[in-house]
Amino acid sequence: MIKRTAQKIIEESLYKGKVITIYGARRVGKTTLSKAILESQRAAGKRVNYLNCESSNVKNRLETTNELQLKDFLGDYELVVLDEAQNIERVGHILKLLVDTYPDIQIIATGSSSFELSNQVGEPLVGRGREFKLLPFSxxxxxxxxxxxxxxxxxxxxxxxxxxxxxxxxxxxxxxxxxxxxxxxxxxxxxxxxxxxxxxxxxxxxxxxxxxxxxxxxxxxxxxxxxxxxxxxxxxxxxxxxxxxxxxxxxxxxxxxxxxxxxxxxxxxxxxxxxxxxxxxxxxxxxxxxxxxxxxxxxxxxxxxxxxxRRFRPNTYFWRLYSGPEVDYIEEHGGRLDGFEFKYGTTGKFRPPRRFIETYENSTVNLVNPDNWYEFTLK
Missing domain, CATH: 1.10.10.10 (Winged helix-like DNA-binding domain superfamily/Winged helix DNA-binding domain)
Structure with a gap:
C-alpha cells in the first residue's frame, strides 16, 4: 500500500483538543487513510474505533445533542473515526459539542464533498478543528x-x-x-x-x-x-x-x-x-x-x-496580454511573483515574457518540461 504523506501530518495533529476533518472526492482513499491512522495509533497503545456514518444505526445514534447519549455510544475510546460524516444532520454542531464536552476524545471526521461537510462544520468548529484535503496520489x-x-x-x-x-x-x-x-x-x-x-x-x-x-x-x-x-x-x-x-x-x-x-x-x-x-x-x-x-x-x-x-498556500494565477505573451502559472508569496511556463517538448530556447518581468519587480519565470518537472512538483 502506498503511504499517504498526510498520515504523518495528521498524526502529529492528534490529541490537541481539535477535531480533524479530512475532505476529498469519492474514491481518493479517505477511508483507507483513516483506517491506516487507526492501526498506527492502535499499535501505539491507543484505544481506537471506526464508525461508518452511512450506516443508519450509526447515523441515528449520533444525531443527538444529548452529550451523555453521545458519550455512551462512542464508548471509552481515545480516537474515533467518523467516516462519511456529512451523512449526520447538523454534524458541525455535534462535533462542536463533542470537542467542548469531551476534549480527551480525538475525533477524525471524513467527508466526500466539501459543500456538504464544510458548510455544516466550518462555522461551528472555528478554532476547534484542523482541515486536511486528500487528493489522488501525488x-x-x-x-x-x-x-x-x-x-x-x-x-x-x-x-x-x-x-x-x-x-x-x-x-x-x-x-x-x-x-x-x-x-x-x-x-x-x-x-x-x-x-x-x-x-x-x-x-x-x-x-x-x-x-x-x-x-x-x-x-x-x-x-x-x-x-x-x-x-x-x-x-x-x-x-x-x-x-x-x-x-x-x-x-x-x-x-x-x-x-x-x-x-x-x-x-x-x-x-x-x-x-x-x-x-x-x-x-x-x-x-x-x-x-x-x-x-x-x-x-x-x-x-x-x-x-x-506543506501547508503552503500562495496566491495563484495565470497571466496574459491581449497581444499574446503569457505565463501559465504564477505563485505570489513573500512580496514576489514566481512564474512558470509548461512545455512538454524540450526543443528551443526559453525566453521569459519581457513585459511580465519588466512590469512586476522581483518576478521570475522558469520553464518546466519533462527534464525538470520533478524539481517543480517535489522539491
Missing amino acids: TGELAADMGMIDLSGRLESLLRFGSYPTVFGVSETDAKEELNDIAGKYLYKDILAFENLRNSDLLLDLLKLIALQVGNEVSLHEIGTILGLAGTTVKRYIDLLEKCFIIFRLPALSRNLRKEIAKSRKIYFYDLGIRNALIQNFNTLDIRNDVGALWENFCIVERMKRNEI
Whole structure:
C-alpha cells in the first residue's frame, strides 16, 4: 500500500483538543487513510474505533445533542473515526459539542464533498478543528514508494490515466474500466443529491466542455449558450463541481497594464484520468493533439498537492496580454511573483515574457518540461 504523506501530518495533529476533518472526492482513499491512522495509533497503545456514518444505526445514534447519549455510544475510546460524516444532520454542531464536552476524545471526521461537510462544520468548529484535503496520489507519494526512475517511466501513464488509488498501477484495461466507473457513478452523486437533480446529463455535458478547454480561458457565457443555460447557472454548477474536488479554477493576474487579461479564468481537473474518461480519450501521447494541455494540467495539480502537504498556500494565477505573451502559472508569496511556463517538448530556447518581468519587480519565470518537472512538483 502506498503511504499517504498526510498520515504523518495528521498524526502529529492528534490529541490537541481539535477535531480533524479530512475532505476529498469519492474514491481518493479517505477511508483507507483513516483506517491506516487507526492501526498506527492502535499499535501505539491507543484505544481506537471506526464508525461508518452511512450506516443508519450509526447515523441515528449520533444525531443527538444529548452529550451523555453521545458519550455512551462512542464508548471509552481515545480516537474515533467518523467516516462519511456529512451523512449526520447538523454534524458541525455535534462535533462542536463533542470537542467542548469531551476534549480527551480525538475525533477524525471524513467527508466526500466539501459543500456538504464544510458548510455544516466550518462555522461551528472555528478554532476547534484542523482541515486536511486528500487528493489522488501525488508524485511525491509515488516517488517515495517506487523511486524517481520508475516514476519517470510512468509519466505518460499519469497523463493518460491519472493517479486515483484504484487506478494507478493496474492494467490499461482495468484503469479505463475503473475511471469510467468513477466518472459514471460517483462523480456527480453529491451534486445530484444537493441540487435535487435526477439526471446527470447536464453536468456531464458541462464537464465535457470544460475538459476540451483545459489550458484555455473559459467563457461562462459561451458554455451557457451551448448548454442553453444562464451564465449564473453555469457558474453555480462550476462552484459545486469545484467543491466536489473534480475541477479547480485559476484566475488571471492583472494589476498594472491595461492590456492584461483581467476577468478570465482557466479551469483544470484534479485528476487527468477523470478528464480523459469524460471525453473518452485514453490514446497514447504520440497521437494526441492535447498533450500541451495535459502537461499544463498535470504540472499545476501536482504543484498544488505539493503545496497542500506543506501547508503552503500562495496566491495563484495565470497571466496574459491581449497581444499574446503569457505565463501559465504564477505563485505570489513573500512580496514576489514566481512564474512558470509548461512545455512538454524540450526543443528551443526559453525566453521569459519581457513585459511580465519588466512590469512586476522581483518576478521570475522558469520553464518546466519533462527534464525538470520533478524539481517543480517535489522539491
